[in-house]
Amino acid sequence: MTERHVDVVVIGGGQAGLAASFHLRRQGLDFVVLDAQSTPGGAWQHTWDSLHLFSPAAFSSLPGRPMPVQVGEIYPDARHVVEYVTEYEQRYAMPIVRPVRVRGVHRDGAFLRVESDGGVWRARAVISATGTWWRPFLPAVAGRTAFAGRQLHTVEYRSPADFAGQRVVVVGGGNSGAQIAADLAYDTELTWVTQRPPRFLPDDIDGRALFDAATARRRALDAGRTDTGGVASLGDIVAVPPVREARDAGLLKASPMFTRIERDGVVWADGTHTAADAIIWCTGFRPALSHLAPLQLRGTRGHIATVGTRAADEPRLHLLGYGDWTGPASATLIGVGRPAREAAREVAALVR
Structure with a gap:
């Protein structure tokens, strides 16, 4: 060689x-x-x-x-x-x-x-x-292998046209989850699931402010000062225009995380069942x-x-x-x- x-x-x-x-x-x-x-x-x-x-x-x-x-x-x-x-x-x-x-x-x-x-x-x-x-991450959720529909990660998602008219569960409260949920909000029966209530950054904040926040945090830590929290202190989701539009139209309503997956959908702790044709894991x-x-x-x-x-x-x-x-x-x-x-x-x- x-x-x-x-x-x-x-x-x-x-x-x-x-x-x-x-x-x-x-x-x-x-x-x-x-x-x-x-x-x-x-x-x-x-x-x-x-x-x-x-x-x-x-x-x-x-x-x-x-x-x-x-x-x-x-x-x-x-x-x-x-x-x-x-x-x-x-x-x-x-x-x-x-x-x-x-x-x-x-x-x-x-x-x-x-x-x-x-x-x-x-x-x-x-x-x-x-x-x-x-190296996409998929969380260990009870029943995941039993689901009869389509499962995919962020890396495999391309277009809402692939899911038109379907019942889709999007899992993830970060930027990818919010953006893909917004993408799907108009042409699918969407269920958006997050571990905690979604935290949208103020509408006027974009990547410039996020970079400044990350830099300030690193400088504080390097100098031995109190952790500023960095980007996480501002929120989890940048309100880019498509996310903002879907949110303001009332189409981005998050549900808490379900506890298990069954052959035809997902189930919450109180026994509530939601049917699904596809689950998209926006889980990092x-x-x-x-x-x-x-x-x-x-x-x-x-x-x-x-x-x-x-x-x-x-x-x-x-x-x-x-x-x-x-x-x-x-x-x-x-x-x-x-x-x-x-x-x-x-x-x-x-x-x-």
Whole structure:
């Protein structure tokens, strides 16, 4: 099997991988990006049809290249994001190899050995930027396997046309749950289920305020001050226009979580039964980190301890874009730039 040597291997060619690449190049390092996808765009090319960003284009940019405004849209849609990151790759001639699926990262003396279906790379450092989209989370609910209808996760949902006239249960009180429920509110018999009453952010708050809140929380924690609560202190759901319209029309009324699933529907604690043709689980994600298993870095709860973006127990490894634990708002387009810059600086200091 072909073996190549580089300073840094970046695993993942989505927004976090691109931000890391921009800053690694500015540091003058020799690096490669291994992307499992066959085309540019990361997870954005697999989202549902109506998905839009929470922020205007000017506040949704990767380092060095502002996102162009999408004509006729305040908040760009996913297709526009894919076009933007594709152009971003080309503009900076990012050294991306695709499709390459990484099987494992191993310690190999002074190097980390990255084994994949496209060959082996030996690197002085690795930046893992695989995100969470590829590891959807499904909660353990009694009777889930007994349901005779269709079950799918956020990652599989595309359009309300697929469910027109059906009885659909949407589970989840976050942004995905609210947006998909709003998408389905007009053409289906919708039941929206949440663990707690939905908390909508004020209508004038979008991704700009969320980034500021996440950054303020991280600074407070780093300085040893009281936890500000970050984004969670503001609410759970950004009232983007489609969500706001469905809510104001009285179409987004949440029910509490059911206790079990039966063959033809769901049942609440008081015995109330609601028939369903489909259940859509908008129940979040977990970090996609199976490729790091050979390093044996996970603690008892499956979490890799980090200092900033650096793995606490493996200084040659950085994790980028998985959420606030790898940088404030680092799972967003605008938020990933700062931790990517810090990671690139640390990596440069290590390999030189």
